[in-house]
Amino acid sequence: MSKTTKKSRRKKNKTINVKPTPTNKLANLGSQLKPQSKNTKRGIKLTLFFIFTILLLILVLVPKPSLLTYKKSSMVSQSVYWPGLFSSEPKLLDSTLNPRLDKEHRTLYLCIDLQQPQSCQKYRIIAEEGLFSVLMTYF
Numbered sequence: 001m002s003k004t005t006k007k008s009r010r011k012k013n014k015t016i017n018v019k020p021t022p023t024n025k026l027a028n029l030g031s032q033l034k035p036q037s038k039n040t041k042r043g044i045k046l047t048l049f050f051i052f053t054i055l056l057l058i059l060v061l062v063p064k065p066s067l068l069t070y071k072k073s074s075m076v077s078q079s080v081y082w083p084g085l086f087s088s089e090p091k092l093l094d095s096t097l098n099p100r101l102d103k104e105h106r107t108l109y110l111c112i113d114l115q116q117p118q119s120c121q122k123y124r125i126i127a128e129e130g131l132f133s134v135l136m137t138y139f
Helices: 003-017 022-061 131-138
Strands: 066-072 075-082 098-102 107-111 120-129
Touching: 066 131, 075 131, 120 131
Parallel strands: none
Antiparallel strands: 066 075, 066 120, 098 107, 107 120
């Protein structure tokens, strides 16, 4: 046999005989797991961001109740006014009357029947307070 064939056989044998060690396998598994864990962390963060954004939009878009203090003659009353959701009618939470609020003129009209304007009582708004006042009133 010639020298070149012996060398080529040795090279082939060397490349064939090389086996991965168990530490290499663990290293390969670890490198495969890292991108998946990064993707799941990123997915969780993205999901939490979307949930927070939706809750913030709901908080901004949904009408909030206000605490109205109104007066007629010497009678002063305080009630929670709910402006209504999108197509629903506004309500005073402690009254069966139908309210109509005129913020520009600071007046509140409480009507028995909305179709008949003569059934409405006119009240002057003394104070209008926000959501936290409503919460503090009931808690």
